Structures are given as C-alpha cells and as structure tokens.
Amino acid sequence: MSIGRVSERTGLSAHTLRFYEREGLFVEPIRRDTAGRRVFGEKEVGWLQVCARLRSSDMPLPDIRRYAELVRQGAGTEAERLELLRGHQARVERRARELRDSLDVIRFKVALYEEHFAAGSADTLWRDGPACAPAE
C-alpha cells in the first residue's frame, strides 16, 4: 500500500507519515519497493489508527515512541506498556474533567446572555466586572 493510500485511510498527511517514521514511531521498519518507495501493510494502518487516537488525546510523540519501542522489544515489556497506557488514561480523564468544568462556566455565561436578551436588558451586562459562575 502506498503512502498516499495510507494517508487517505488514516487521515494523516504523507508528510506526517514520513515524519512519524523519522521519529521512530513505527513498531517495525517500513518496507520499501525497488524504487525506494514505502510499502505499508494492514498492520501499519491499524497501528497508525491507534497513534491517531493517542495523538488526538494529546499523548506526546515521545510517549508513543516509547510504546512502539516496547512493542518492538516484544515479550516482557507488557507491564511497562500497560503503565504507559494507564498514565495516559489518567491524564485524559483529568483533561476531560477540566473541559467539563470550563463548559459549566461557558454555558453559564451563554445562559446569562440569553436571559438578558429575553428580558431586553442585555445592555446591563458587565457593570462592575464579569459574571463568572454561580459558585466559583
């Protein structure tokens, strides 16, 4: 499978795929055809889909590289892989909570504006500072 096809299937640009290879993010070296072009298999696509998920939840590239290294080293590294995943899981959950908290504030302010619009008194907003939230 060509880099272009993989790019289509994963949503990652060809530039990014080459960059990921340079960065050592792949578990096995990418094969090449006679002309030196990269040849990808289903395994790589599956892994890239995982990578995309890890990235979209902001796992840093060094962590993904580390995970790839551990898989490369094979049996015996499973505990550290699990630890890596759990650490990331915890961070993502924390981040999700943070977003929820921010959403509370944003929704509060949106509701405030809507109420004032309904009451025709939007111009009284921000008299002596921002109205933040009920209990902040």
Place this chain on the structure above:
Amino acid sequence: MSIGRVSERTGLSAHTLRFYEREGLFVEPIRRDTAGRRVFGEKEVGWLQVCARLRSSDMPLPDIRRYAELVRQGAGTEAERLELLRGHQARVERRARELRDSLDVIRFKVALYEEHFAAGSADTLWRDGPACAPAE
C-alpha cells in the same frame, strides 16, 4: 492589588499577566501607581478567572481579545459576544466528545492488557498488529 497578588489568586504568572496586557486582553486599561506598577482590582481578577477558563478550554487569544474588545465597546455588542461564546461552546463540546472516543480506545487497550495479565498470556499481544477496539 499588585501583580504578584493577582498571580497568586489566578494561577497565572506575572509574566503572563503582562503578556496579556500587551495582547490587549483586558477590558479596561490597567491602572498604574506613581511608580508605574500595575494596580489590579477585583474586576480584573474576575475577568482573569474567566480568561483562565476560556484558555483552559483552548479558546485562542485572538478570540478572547475580540470578546474583550466587544465588552469595551459596551452596549450593542451583546449579540456578537453571545455568538463568540456559543461558537466556543460548540468547539469545546466537540473536543470533549473526541476525548471520550479516544478514552474508549485507551480503556479498551488497558482492559486487554489486564485480561492477558490475568490469563498469564500477555506475551501473545501484538502478533499481527495492534488490537484497536471492538468496533472501530
């Protein structure tokens, strides 16, 4: 209130507060004492707490600046402010969903490792590619 005190109360560094002023993120110009030092009031602290929330949900500085500008302009700009907030709300909600989706994958993989550990067969993980998720 000194910049140091505001830094303590908002969790934003003094450097960041000066940077925010340069970037025009404040609604009103920051007052100065005779020695040229910034003097903040409760209004500013409240606004900075809102800013911190907007930032922690990744609202870009230009959007916050725009919001501040609109407040500065006063009555008549409420509709655009509301629009700005709603746009951000939608983005944050989308982002929260994305994180949830990623969490599904991460939790699936964590569970997979745990099962294999329990079964004593962790070494059979990654035979022909990553196990991604039940239905991806």
Place this chain on the structure above:
DNA sequence: GCTTGACCTCGAGTCGACTCGAACTCCTAC
C-alpha cells in the same frame, strides 16, 4: 544610605508537532 525584593520594559528564546518547498527519481501511459 544601603540592601532587599518586587516591580518595570524590551526583545529574544522555547517547545512540540507538524508543514512546506526545492530538487530529485521513478514508473506509466500515450
């Protein structure tokens, strides 16, 4: 009067993850 510490300005540096562009090589189809 002198040290200490908190403040000031200004410009430059950092960081991570791409993203781009130039110059090149292939293979395929006409």
Place this chain on the structure above:
DNA sequence: GTAGGAGTTCGAGTCGACTCGAGGTCAAGC
C-alpha cells in the same frame, strides 16, 4: 521518448502561547 503524477530526501519555516533574562527603577526596613 516524453509528460505527468506520485513518490523520495533534506533542511528550514511556522504557529501559538508563553517563558525567560538582562538591565533598570523604586520603596521600605534596618
């Protein structure tokens, strides 16, 4: 045989939001 398209390498550029550091000013306490 040549034009086009997809691939290659390499190094440099971008972006946003800080973050830092040098060099200076000021007020209070000893």
